[in-house]
Amino acid sequence: MQGEREERETVDKNVVAIGIDIGTRYCRVAVWQNSHPVIVPDEEGNRAMHNYVSFGSDARLIGSGAKARQAVNTRNTAYGVKRLLGRNYRDPHSQEFIKMAPFTLISKGGYPHVQVEHLGKQEVFAPEEIIAMQLSKLKNMAQTFAQSDNLRVAVSIPAGFSALQRQAISDACEIAGLPDPLLIHEPAAAAMYYTFYSTENPQTSAGEKTILLVDIGAGTTSATVMSIDDGVVETLAVASNVQLGGDDLDHLLVKYVVAELKTTHGVDIGGEASVLSRLSSACERAKRALSSAQTAPVNLEGLGLSERVQLPYLVIKRDQFDALCSELYAAISKLVRDAMTQSGVRKTDIREVLLIGGATRTPGVAASILNSFEDSSPTLVKVRNLDEAVVYGLTIYSAALSKAEKSAEAQKVLDEMVVVDVIHHPISIAVIPNPDSSSEDAIDYLPPDGASPHECVLKTIMERNRVSPTRECRVFSTAIDDQTTVHIQIYEGADDDPDNNISLGYFELHGIPKSPFLGQLSKVEVCVEADGRGRTVFATASHNSEQGNATRTVSLHPGKLAHDTKREMSRRVEMFDKHDRIHEAQTLRRNNLEGYCYNAPGSIEELKRGVDRCLRRLDDTGLMPLSDEELALQEELLVALAKRVLPPGYAIVRQPA
């Protein structure tokens, strides 16, 4: 980050730094203005946009409009597809989502795709495309808000996202016309926000401290141990679960309510998707209410069940809810413990626990985090806007790394700030283990080309929680005599069976010369490099010999969509955007015309009265001369009335006499 700052010497007023937080349930966008991040509201004034995209016979709706239409357009409204990013169709997590989702998901090329009816045609969209549609809308919102097209964008990725998921987010940005975004982990962004505002306040910024940051969103949870010292934020350890979040609390409540209705009240609400999705929102409302109240009713009125069903009045108590969710609370505590152990920090050293993400409002969650600290009791810090911390942090990040205009104070704070992130997954390569494992410096073998992955085991090159950007080299040897090619497979993960990890890519190094000494195998050095944004991994393999050294460097992009697919998707997103804009303009015009027609009779009536009044005035003053001003006033009055009778968009123009 330091190096990149030096490049930025001048200020470019046209550059606008923005941050986009793509959550499981909400998206947010903020713009850097007057040296502070400012949230861009959507057209209805909401500070967060629902992750809903609704297709239909006329136009797409994105955001709160789509959510509002969901009840009547259930099958054509996609939401929460972030959970499907970078996962294949048969993945148990995808399957779980597919079972719950009230819209159609099909398998295309082994990956889940959303199938909807749009403009009378059946369309299939990749999850990346759905995210891109939202990003495209957020981009337009930011462009209109900042009055600039020159955006510098930072986009959030949840802690613990795999390389495939990160690539999917990156692809979605490209499809939406946001090339080369800064991809920043959510905890790092939140820490950026926290530090930016606490350095302004000398009381909170003094001295070095270690904090625990717990981020629980709708679909992902992470616990991060960080040390903060005068604007230098260092991530010590991250533990994350990308399948755990506030949504799971809702699901548990839904399950409970369904079971309760069946057993105690004898009401079977059936498995219809639209009923379940309405029940899910009712349960979410109850969960929110429980954050501040001891009991909350679950509203069963609007579920759309048949009239004959007698619905009971269902009330849920907070401790009932806590008991339901005890397993999830335990999972959260486990993450906290995991992060603590990984970081090597003692529990008593943690001075503050910073909570961000909407689900940390649930009292049981906060309590379970504090419980894992036993004796010591750190201060629980809830930042004022725990939902918006990430998007603010992203905007600050993006401003710090761009030429956007900053005040002298902000510049000073940003110059002193450094956020050090870590890699969230170990990186390993597949090797054939050296049978002589007793000696410490036994070198593992690299398989020749075409070796089956099952003959190999994984050798971790980089442990997780290593400070990034990072580079690590290891020396391996060829497996057999006369081996001129080595096959290098790089994985994310550290499971012994390569199949259980995510393959980042593979390549071969060719033309390895035979070792001049009999019985000795040739040596190959493999280096792995991960860049600071958690985005790209480079791998380099090289060998030395008298003929010089051969090196091969490959940048690894697992699961990247093909160029032409991306271009095609990009074109589609643009086409739909254009169609929506035309549709929007048409709707507006139609509504205006309709409003005019309803008001026209009244206006004509008024015009008639005005004309009568004018005539009377002229009759009354028939015998005396009228001044120019008086005549002009009468004319103006008539024009003002006549204007009301005209359809919208028409004007009365006076011809010069």
Next chain:
Amino acid sequence: GFTFPKTIEFLQPGAPDIHIFVEAQRPPPPEGGELAPMESDGKLAYTSRNYTLHAYVEALSKLLMELDGVDSRGSPDVRNRRRGVVKEIEQEVQRVEAYWKNTWQDYVEAQKGEKQVEEAVQTDDDM
């Protein structure tokens, strides 16, 4: 259908020990379209990355050989059918060839462009 690989491995012209990964920039040509034979100095590497490409072309040529073995016994119908199928297969082979050759061509052109950019950067440094 055959899934065209997104990345193809080529041999550097003049230095067969150096392999280059090239990402395809264009979709495969549409089926059934006429393709002009094209010039290309790119050579496909025989590695596991190109396995599907080689295997597909191999399978197609095996089909051609099997067709050679089909005896028409003078029947014009069989002969015409056989000719039709042979033509289809040859078109498919050309399609695969066009795909990887286009990919190499795009890469060569991109390399030229990049070199110009690099030179521009260097002149800036001199000033």
